[in-house]
Amino acid sequence: MKKLIMFEFRNMWNQLTIVSVVALVILTTAFNFVTFINSPLAMASSGKAVKGIGSYRIVKNELGSRKGVMDQAYLDRLTKEYNESPEKAELKNIIGHCLTKYTFSNYIVNFAEHGIYFTNVTMDLDEKIYENELYANYKTAMLKRIELANRNNWFSYTDDHMSKLSARLEELKTPFSVDYYSGIDLFKWLFGQQLWFVLIVIAFTMPPLFSKDSRNGISELTLSSKFGRRKNMNAKLIVGNTFGVGVYVISLLTTVIEIGAVASFQGVNQSIQNLWHTCIFNMSAGEGMLIMVFSGLLTVLIITNLIILISLIIKRFKLSTLVSVLLMLLLNSNLFSNNSLLGQLSPISLATSFTGRMPNAFEAFYFVGDAVISYVLFFPVLGIIYLALIRIATLRQYKKYKLN
Amino acid sequence: MIEIIKVERKRILSNGLFLIIIAVILIYSLITGLLLLKNYTVYDQQGNILMTAKENLRESKKPQHNVLLNEETIKNVVLSTDTSRYLYNSNLVKLVASNYNKKIADLTDKNISDFYKQRLANVKLNIRGYPEEEGFKALIAHSEQLKTPITVGYAEGWKSLNNGLVDFCTVMVFGVPFIILFIFGKNPKVKMEELCASTKQGKKPLIKGKIATAFILGSAIYFIGIVIFTASRLCILGFQGGNLPIQGSIFYLFSPYNLTFFQQYLINVIAGFMALMLMTSLTVLITVLLKQLMSSAIVLTLFLVIMTMLPNNNPYLNYYLRNFLPYGMTNFGNFYFRPHTYNIFGGVSPAFTMVSAVALILCILFIAVAYILCNRNFRVKG
Numbered sequence: 001m002k003k004l005i006m007f008e009f010r011n012m013w014n015q016l017t018i019v020s021v022v023a024l025v026i027l028t029t030a031f032n033f034v035t036f037i038n039s040p041l042a043m044a045s046s047g048k049a050v051k052g053i054g055s056y057r058i059v060k061n062e063l064g065s066r067k068g069v070m071d072q073a074y075l076d077r078l079t080k081e082y083n084e085s086p087e088k089a090e091l092k093n094i095i096g097h098c099l100t101k102y103t104f105s106n107y108i109v110n111f112a113e114h115g116i117y118f119t120n121v122t123m124d125l126d127e128k129i130y131e132n133e134l135y136a137n138y139k140t141a142m143l144k145r146i147e148l149a150n151r152n153n154w155f156s157y158t159d160d161h162m163s164k165l166s167a168r169l170e171e172l173k174t175p176f177s178v179d180y181y182s183g184i185d186l187f188k189w190l191f192g193q194q195l196w197f198v199l200i201v202i203a204f205t206m207p208p209l210f211s212k213d214s215r216n217g218i219s220e221l222t223l224s225s226k227f228g229r230r231k232n233m234n235a236k237l238i239v240g241n242t243f244g245v246g247v248y249v250i251s252l253l254t255t256v257i258e259i260g261a262v263a264s265f266q267g268v269n270q271s272i273q274n275l276w277h278t279c280i281f282n283m284s285a286g287e288g289m290l291i292m293v294f295s296g297l298l299t300v301l302i303i304t305n306l307i308i309l310i311s312l313i314i315k316r317f318k319l320s321t322l323v324s325v326l327l328m329l330l331l332n333s334n335l336f337s338n339n340s341l342l343g344q345l346s347p348i349s350l351a352t353s354f355t356g357r358m359p360n361a362f363e364a365f366y367f368v369g370d371a372v373i374s375y376v377l378f379f380p381v382l383g384i385i386y387l388a389l390i391r392i393a394t395l396r397q398y399k400k401y402k403l404n
Numbered sequence: 405m406i407e408i409i410k411v412e413r414k415r416i417l418s419n420g421l422f423l424i425i426i427a428v429i430l431i432y433s434l435i436t437g438l439l440l441l442k443n444y445t446v447y448d449q450q451g452n453i454l455m456t457a458k459e460n461l462r463e464s465k466k467p468q469h470n471v472l473l474n475e476e477t478i479k480n481v482v483l484s485t486d487t488s489r490y491l492y493n494s495n496l497v498k499l500v501a502s503n504y505n506k507k508i509a510d511l512t513d514k515n516i517s518d519f520y521k522q523r524l525a526n527v528k529l530n531i532r533g534y535p536e537e538e539g540f541k542a543l544i545a546h547s548e549q550l551k552t553p554i555t556v557g558y559a560e561g562w563k564s565l566n567n568g569l570v571d572f573c574t575v576m577v578f579g580v581p582f583i584i585l586f587i588f589g590k591n592p593k594v595k596m597e598e599l600c601a602s603t604k605q606g607k608k609p610l611i612k613g614k615i616a617t618a619f620i621l622g623s624a625i626y627f628i629g630i631v632i633f634t635a636s637r638l639c640i641l642g643f644q645g646g647n648l649p650i651q652g653s654i655f656y657l658f659s660p661y662n663l664t665f666f667q668q669y670l671i672n673v674i675a676g677f678m679a680l681m682l683m684t685s686l687t688v689l690i691t692v693l694l695k696q697l698m699s700s701a702i703v704l705t706l707f708l709v710i711m712t713m714l715p716n717n718n719p720y721l722n723y724y725l726r727n728f729l730p731y732g733m734t735n736f737g738n739f740y741f742r743p744h745t746y747n748i749f750g751g752v753s754p755a756f757t758m759v760s761a762v763a764l765i766l767c768i769l770f771i772a773v774a775y776i777l778c779n780r781n782f783r784v785k786g
Contacts, residue, residue, distance in 0.1 A: 015694070015695075015696050015699050016696065016698045016699045016702070019694060019699040019702065019703065020699070020702050023702065023703050023706050024706070027706050027707070027710050030710065031710055031713065031714075034714060034715065034721065035715070037718075037721075038715050038717075038718045038721065193713060196709065196713075197706060197709065197710075200702070200705055200706060200709060201702065201706075204698060204701065204702040204705070205702075208698070317698075318697075318698075321698065321701070325705065
């Protein structure tokens with residue numbers, strides 16, 4: 001069996017797959033590069049505005065004592081420092097979002113105070129902030145925000161639901177720890193974008209493996225081989241899935257290395273609430289990133305196997321490729337992004353709803369009896385069900401595979 | 405060479421496929437045109453139909469509603485002499501209202517007589533940070549040359565045609581390259597290279613023929629599609645109004661360029677054509693480099709996807725990059741409202757000239773490179 005897998009794997013590397021992977025890396029890099037040079041305005045400690053790729057590191061290096069746990073002592077120090085800082089004075093002259101070393105701490109405070117009216121240009125702090133008040137207001141703001149996001153959801157949360165959520169919020173560990181997070185923020189955004197490139201590459205490279213008219217596809221030989229259909233199919237499936245996951249890892253590594261070089265991933269230990277204001281879990285930002293990565297992995301596996309099933313049914317690789325690409329376009333279309341029920345059922349949903357979606361992955365809940373189930377926990381179960389269904393269909397299809 | 409072109413054409417785009425494409429374009433044009441008609445139905449406050457689209461358009465097409473936008477007309481608008489909700493009246497009212505910051509009823513006589521001066525002030529406000537001084541001055545100079553008072557009249561056919569061309573040309577620019585892929589892209593199972601290299605005509609005419617086919621096919625599909633789209637849109641919404649100035653449309657009142665709707669249409673068609681030629685030559689280059697069909701297809705797909713995902717909120721990026729990409733070139737509204745200009749060779753060039761010229765140069769460059777590479781490819785390795 002191992003020899004069979006190695007044989008299929010060697011056959012997998014033809015011009016199409018090599019060109020796809022190289023094109024993926026080049027285009028992902030180009031896209032990341034454009035995102036980096038499109039970076040927001042930043043301001044150094046002196047109040048001087050800086051722009052461009054280097055601005056992230058300048059802000060990071062000056063972070064100093066803004067990194068820490070937001071308890072009363074921290075808050076007192078923060079308000080005093082911020083209200084006397086040159087940045088505060090200069091920010092009045094700037095229209096729009098500007099990154100300073102106070103951004104990370106001030107956003108938490110302002111989210112608590114302004115709630116759903118919080119924007120990314122609100123930076124001002126009161127003269128005195130009380131820790132208890134701050135976190136109580138923060139929890140109220142979270143609930144209001146979740147309620148607002150719920151308007152886009154396919155079912156409305158009742159008061160009962162909201163009170164269950166509120167009870168869950170009592171377990172939220174405060175005070176929060178805060179740190180620089182621009183790198184993780186960039187990752188949040190770029191992750192969702194580069195996932196589409198990965199899926200398109202998979203849509204092009206999977207069909208030849210299972211069609212009857214491509215060089216490394218299925219032929220009379222494979223169907224009547226010594227190892228039998230089943231072993232042969234399993235070998236191809238293993239190779240197909242490995243390749244899909246490999247493409248995902250390559251794209252992810254490219255993005256991670258580039259973000260790490262430009263903006264650095266400092267801040268993986270801070271509270272997740274800095275990045276996802278409405279997350280009710282006690283996690284660190286790094287753990288949030290890991291959840292994103294694994295959700296992407298699950299998505300890639302589902303889509304890979306789905307495309308394999310499509311190409312087993314259609315058997316012609318050009319037509320399978322066309323159908324797979326159209327399927328990707330359909331999943332990306334307004335049909336799934338505007339309708340929240342379809343959106344939450346779509347296999348791509350979790351990985352692309354960490355940012356830019358309302359409700360986002362941490363804001364969607366299901367209520368069964370007394371339990372509050374977050375969408376992040378629900379989707380893996382759904383994903384495994386999808387995988388099981390696709391596997392059953394694939395097995396049936398391969399048994400019936402006819403060459404004419 | 406003509407024979408080569410004919411054969412290649414038959415190989416790539418059989419008559420059946422061609423008819424299917426034409427049919428799809430026709431159905432798309434008709435459906436979008438007919439759906440547009442719904443926008444002209446006027447409802448009253450309870451939601452009942454006050455007048456149907458047909459009545460609305462029939463009344464608005466009458467020649468007595470083609471008016472000069474002079475002091476008398478504006479005064480009539482301010483005094484609400486005509487309170488009908490027909491299209492010609494609502495267009496006029498919106499046009500006058502968009503020029504001022506206050507309510508129409510509050511306009512003084514001085515405001516009315518200064519309508520065109522106010523327009524020039526608004527044009528100045530609407531010119532972006534780019535261009536630099538020379539561009540700014542050139543645009544102001546253009547806008548001052550507008551022959552006032554302008555004629556405002558029925559031109560719905562041309563207005564909706566120009567708006568609809570944005571989506572139509574984008575789909576063309578994205579779709580046609582996939583047909584062009586098949587000319588140079590080879591199926592790896594079929595080894596035709598030796599045969600092609602030893603043909604009666606020799607390889608040079610063959611390559612030239614293939615490149616010519618790519619452009620002829622692309623242009624033919626584009627222009628036939630444009631004709632069908634234009635004809636259906638104008639038949640549904642009316643042919644008149646092509647010679648009216650674009651400033652009569654509320655989107656382009658502050659456009660510094662003094663064009664008629666017909667001239668705007670021609671510029672759009674040409675810009676779309678240049679975008680398509682650029683994509684065609686890029687496709688030919690990719691297929692010549694990679695030689696195989698599916699590899700070229702994936703590079704083309706990734707390129708198209710990235711083009712649509714580029715952020716458009718960065719002015720530098722828009723000015724230097726996005727305007728020149730085919731996806732930006734087909735965004736025709738940007739040529740007329742808040743246009744960019746480019747300082748080149750000591751003069752100021754409007755965006756549509758510059759991007760078309762750059763597209764042409766790049767197209768020739770890609771084809772030259774593709775031609776040289778293709779000649780080398782056909783050398784059969786011993």
